Amino acid sequence: MILGKAQFGVSTFFASSHSNDKCGANGLPLTPNSIKIVGRFQYLKTLNHPNVCKYLDCVRGKHERLMLVQEHYTNNLEIARKTGKYQREESLLRLGFEVLQGLTYLNRHGVTHRNLSYQNILFDSEDKVKLLDCGVYYMTDYGATVRFPIGKMTYMSPEVFSFGPVKIDDDTELSTLPSSSPKVDVWSLGCILLELVTGKQLWKDSSLQNIIKKVTTLAKNEDDAFNFFVQEIQCENEIKGLKESTLQLLRLCLTVNPKNRPAPCELLQHESFVQCNLKQEMPKNGYHMFSTVLRCRYLELPVLSDGDKDEVVDYLSERSMEEVYYLWKLAGGDLEAVLKKVGMIKAKPSVTILPILTLDSGDVLGEGRDQAELWDTRVVLLSLDQLRQRLSDMDGKAYYPLLENENSSRDAIPTSLSNADLANTANLPLVIKEKDIEHQFHRVILYERLIKGYPYKRNDILREARVDIPPLFRHLVWAAILDVKGDIQAEYESIDKETPTGTDRQIAVDIPRCHQYHELLASPTAHAKFKRVLKAWVVSHPQYVYWQGLDSLCAPFLALHFNDEALAYSCIKAFIPKYLYNFFLKDNSPVIQEYLAVFSHLIAFHDPELSNHMEGIGFIPDLYAIPWFLTMFAHVFPLHKVYHLWDTLLLGNSSFPLCVGVAILQQFHDRLLSFGFNECILLFSDMPEIDIQQCVKDSIQIFCRTPKSATYRQHARPVAKKADETPNASYYSRDYNDQASNELSMEPLSLDELKSEKGPRISAEDLLELGDYLGNGAQRSPTKTTTNVKPMLLVIDVRSPDEFRRGTMPGSINIPFQSAFSPEGDLVPCSAVATLKQNRGQVKVVVGSRGRNASNFANELVRLGYTRVCTLHKGIDVLRQTGILTVPPADL
Structure with a gap:
C-alpha cells in the first residue's frame, strides 16, 4: 500500500504488569504483557484494505509502555458530523x-x-472511510x-457488559473468557448511525453506572433497543423521513440478542445498500513472490495526461508505507522524542513512584498508577519534513533505477547495479551502512524492483547481495x-502440525530457551x-x-518471516x-566426525601454530565446534550478528561455514595460544564478543585461499550445477562436491585416515588448476625472476x-622423506629446503608414491x-595419464 496522501500517527498505552514473584506452570517467570502484545501485533501488519488504516510498527518502551504507529488522516467523523x-x-x-466493508475484512482475518x-472513523483524501x-x-x-476496557462505553453492546472484565490464567497465560464476536461492532455502528441521522447524542447526561444498568436491563428483557433509544433521545421527528429499509437497517444493528443480530458480512447484503447502488470493493492483495497467482492480475499502468508532464511529482508518496516509515526512522525519527515533545511521556521524580509497602504475596500498596497511563486516545502525527529534506537532493531517476546495463551479460563479471550511488559508502562498515539513509534509500529502491522480478531476477539479487x-x-x-x-502456502498447510508426536516434549522444552532476549521470539x-x-x-x-539445535536454526527465519510461517518453513527446508x-539423521556421528576432521585440517592449513597448541592441550573441535556447525552459529551468536553472518553464508557453499569457524578461531588466536585447556573451555562456554564483520571478511579470504578439494566431504550433499546459473553469480559459492568425479x-x-593426517588432501585436478600448467607441460618456475607473478x-x-x-611435476623441488629430518626433528638444510622457506606463503603440495x-x-x-x-590425493601416479610429468634438469 503506497503512502499517497496518508500520514503516520503514533499513540501510546501501557500493558498491565505482573506481580514480581509470579511464575508460569513451567516454573519460568511470566512473559511481560508488553511482549505478548508485540507478538500478537505482528499479524496486524499483514492487514491491507482500502477501509482499514494500516499498522506499521509496535515499539516497546520502558515500564510496559507500547507505542503504535499506523496510517492516519486528520479528517474524522467527529469533524465531519458537525x-x-x-x-x-x-x-x-x-x-x-x-x-x-472494513469490519467484514477484519472479521475474515479473525x-x-x-x-x-x-x-x-477517519476519511482519506478521497473521502473514503478508514478505520x-x-x-x-x-x-x-x-x-x-x-x-482498561477496550471500546467506548456508550457504544458497547449488552453482551459485552454481561461478560464482565477479562482475566488471565497465570498458568497458561491465556485469557479465561471468549472474545467478543464481530456482532458487537454492528451494535456500535447502529448507535453511531442513529446519532448521526438524528443529530442527537445517546446517553448524553447519563453516568456510567446508569448506562450499564439500562443496557443490562435491555439485555435481560430483550426489549426493542431501537424504540428505546428513539424514546430516550426523543428523535421521532428526525427519523420520520427515513426510508423503511434504512429504519430496518438501524433496527437490525440495534438488536439486543446477539444471536438475532446480523454480522457485518451479512449486513452488507442489506437492501438499503442495494437501493443506493453500493457495491463491495474487493481488496487487492498485490504481488506475492511465492504464489501461483499471476503477478499481472492487479497490474495498473499509470496514465499521464498532457497537463501532468510539467507537474512536480512527489516521488516519496508513491513508495510503500513500509519503505517510507523505514526511511523515516533512518532520518532521525524517534517515537519517544515525539511523544515527549507533546507531553504524552512525562518523567516523574523517582521518589514519587516508589511503593509504600510490598506484601509477602508480591502485591504493592502505595502510589497508584497515573490515570494517564491507562488509555490515551490522542494520536500524534509524525512529521515527514526531515525525511523529505534528507532526500531533497535525490533526482527523480533515483526512484526508478535501471535493472539492465552493459555488465548484464551472462559472461560479464557481476557488479552492483547501483555502483554510482554507493560510491561514498561502499567501504563503510555494514553497521554504518545500515544506518545511512542515502545508502539505504538506493538499496531499498533497487531491491524492491528486483524482488518484484523474482525468480527472473534471481541472479541480479545474488549479485547485489554480495554488496549488502x-x-x-x-x-x-x-x-x-x-x-x-x-505454492509454499499450500505445501505448508498440507502438513499435519497438530497430531502429537514423540518430539513434542523436547520442542516444548527447547523453545522457551531459544533467543528469549528477542522481543518477538519471547512472545x-x-x-x-x-x-x-x-x-x-x-x-x-x-x-x-x-x-x-534445530530450534536455533529456525529462530532467524522465524524472526524474519514472523507473519509467514510457510515461508519460514520453506527457507529451513532449503x-x-x-x-x-x-x-x-538418528545416527549422525559419521557425518559430524567427518565435518570436524575437515575443520581440523583447515585450522592446520591456515594456522598451524594454533592447531599444534590446541592439539597439544587436548582442546579438540569436538569440545566446542559441534554447536557452531549444528546450528550454523545461530546458537552462539545473537540474532543481529547471525543476520550479518548469514547474509554472506547463504551466498557460500556447504564448506563456507568451515571457513567461518577458522575465522572465529583466528580472532582469538593470541588468547588461545596463552590459554590452557580449562581456560579454553571457559572461553567458548559462552561465546565472547566477536567482530562479526571482520569474521565475515576473514571467512571469504580463507575460502578463496583454500583449494576446493581441501574441503571435500563424502557426506556432503552432491549438487549438480544448474545450466541457467550465471558463472559468477557468487564468487565463493563454488563447491568441489558440485563437480563430476573422474x-x-x-x-x-575413512575417518581413521582423516584423523591421522593433520592437513588436508587436494585432488590432482586442483593441483593442475592452481599450478597454472600450460598446454605444453611447462609451468612458471618458482625461481624465475623475469616476472613479478x-x-x-x-x-x-x-x-x-x-x-x-x-x-616429476614441472617446477617441483625434491626433499626425500627418508633424509629430510634431523634427529632433533628439524629439516636438514639443503637448496630445496631453502626454496621451501622462501615460499612460505604459497600452497605447499606434498607429492609422493602410494x-x-x-x-x-x-x-x-x-x-x-x-x-x-596439503597432500596430493593418490600420489604422483595419478598424474601419469595427464602427460604433465617431466624429467627435471640434471642440476636439481
Whole structure:
C-alpha cells in the first residue's frame, strides 16, 4: 500500500504488569504483557484494505509502555458530523457501507474492532472511510493484557457488559473468557448511525453506572433497543423521513440478542445498500513472490495526461508505507522524542513512584498508577519534513533505477547495479551502512524492483547481495538466495502440525530457551509459531529426527518471516540440505566426525601454530565446534550478528561455514595460544564478543585461499550445477562436491585416515588448476625472476632422488622423506629446503608414491609451523595419464 496522501500517527498505552514473584506452570517467570502484545501485533501488519488504516510498527518502551504507529488522516467523523452531512440518508448509508466493508475484512482475518467511535472513523483524501485502532482489542488478547476496557462505553453492546472484565490464567497465560464476536461492532455502528441521522447524542447526561444498568436491563428483557433509544433521545421527528429499509437497517444493528443480530458480512447484503447502488470493493492483495497467482492480475499502468508532464511529482508518496516509515526512522525519527515533545511521556521524580509497602504475596500498596497511563486516545502525527529534506537532493531517476546495463551479460563479471550511488559508502562498515539513509534509500529502491522480478531476477539479487542486503528486505532476499519457489502456502498447510508426536516434549522444552532476549521470539505467539514450524519440518522429513539445535536454526527465519510461517518453513527446508546434509539423521556421528576432521585440517592449513597448541592441550573441535556447525552459529551468536553472518553464508557453499569457524578461531588466536585447556573451555562456554564483520571478511579470504578439494566431504550433499546459473553469480559459492568425479578427483577417505593426517588432501585436478600448467607441460618456475607473478603453489616431491629424476611435476623441488629430518626433528638444510622457506606463503603440495611418506612429511611440516600444507590425493601416479610429468634438469 503506497503512502499517497496518508500520514503516520503514533499513540501510546501501557500493558498491565505482573506481580514480581509470579511464575508460569513451567516454573519460568511470566512473559511481560508488553511482549505478548508485540507478538500478537505482528499479524496486524499483514492487514491491507482500502477501509482499514494500516499498522506499521509496535515499539516497546520502558515500564510496559507500547507505542503504535499506523496510517492516519486528520479528517474524522467527529469533524465531519458537525457539517450535518450525515443527516442526509444517502451519505449515511455510504458511510455505514464503507465501515461494514472494513469490519467484514477484519472479521475474515479473525479480528474484531470493538472500538468504534467518531474519532476512530477517519476519511482519506478521497473521502473514503478508514478505520483506526482496529487491532487494539486483538493485540491485547481481547483486553486481558491491559487494565482498561477496550471500546467506548456508550457504544458497547449488552453482551459485552454481561461478560464482565477479562482475566488471565497465570498458568497458561491465556485469557479465561471468549472474545467478543464481530456482532458487537454492528451494535456500535447502529448507535453511531442513529446519532448521526438524528443529530442527537445517546446517553448524553447519563453516568456510567446508569448506562450499564439500562443496557443490562435491555439485555435481560430483550426489549426493542431501537424504540428505546428513539424514546430516550426523543428523535421521532428526525427519523420520520427515513426510508423503511434504512429504519430496518438501524433496527437490525440495534438488536439486543446477539444471536438475532446480523454480522457485518451479512449486513452488507442489506437492501438499503442495494437501493443506493453500493457495491463491495474487493481488496487487492498485490504481488506475492511465492504464489501461483499471476503477478499481472492487479497490474495498473499509470496514465499521464498532457497537463501532468510539467507537474512536480512527489516521488516519496508513491513508495510503500513500509519503505517510507523505514526511511523515516533512518532520518532521525524517534517515537519517544515525539511523544515527549507533546507531553504524552512525562518523567516523574523517582521518589514519587516508589511503593509504600510490598506484601509477602508480591502485591504493592502505595502510589497508584497515573490515570494517564491507562488509555490515551490522542494520536500524534509524525512529521515527514526531515525525511523529505534528507532526500531533497535525490533526482527523480533515483526512484526508478535501471535493472539492465552493459555488465548484464551472462559472461560479464557481476557488479552492483547501483555502483554510482554507493560510491561514498561502499567501504563503510555494514553497521554504518545500515544506518545511512542515502545508502539505504538506493538499496531499498533497487531491491524492491528486483524482488518484484523474482525468480527472473534471481541472479541480479545474488549479485547485489554480495554488496549488502538492506534489513527491510532481508527476509525476501534470503528466500530468493535459497531459491524458494512454488505454492509454499499450500505445501505448508498440507502438513499435519497438530497430531502429537514423540518430539513434542523436547520442542516444548527447547523453545522457551531459544533467543528469549528477542522481543518477538519471547512472545507466546512466537512460541506457538516455533512449534508449528518445527513440527512441520520433522513430520515432512521422516528420515530425520529432532536434534537440539534445530530450534536455533529456525529462530532467524522465524524472526524474519514472523507473519509467514510457510515461508519460514520453506527457507529451513532449503537451508538444511545445503549446509547440514544428513546432520539430523538418528545416527549422525559419521557425518559430524567427518565435518570436524575437515575443520581440523583447515585450522592446520591456515594456522598451524594454533592447531599444534590446541592439539597439544587436548582442546579438540569436538569440545566446542559441534554447536557452531549444528546450528550454523545461530546458537552462539545473537540474532543481529547471525543476520550479518548469514547474509554472506547463504551466498557460500556447504564448506563456507568451515571457513567461518577458522575465522572465529583466528580472532582469538593470541588468547588461545596463552590459554590452557580449562581456560579454553571457559572461553567458548559462552561465546565472547566477536567482530562479526571482520569474521565475515576473514571467512571469504580463507575460502578463496583454500583449494576446493581441501574441503571435500563424502557426506556432503552432491549438487549438480544448474545450466541457467550465471558463472559468477557468487564468487565463493563454488563447491568441489558440485563437480563430476573422474580419476583426478577426490575420493572418500575413512575417518581413521582423516584423523591421522593433520592437513588436508587436494585432488590432482586442483593441483593442475592452481599450478597454472600450460598446454605444453611447462609451468612458471618458482625461481624465475623475469616476472613479478609467483605461482600459486609449490610442489614438494618427497620420493627418493632416483624416482624423482624419472619424472616429476614441472617446477617441483625434491626433499626425500627418508633424509629430510634431523634427529632433533628439524629439516636438514639443503637448496630445496631453502626454496621451501622462501615460499612460505604459497600452497605447499606434498607429492609422493602410494604409502604414508607424503602424509607423514606433511604432518611434520605442520608441526614445524608451515602454513598451507596439503597432500596430493593418490600420489604422483595419478598424474601419469595427464602427460604433465617431466624429467627435471640434471642440476636439481
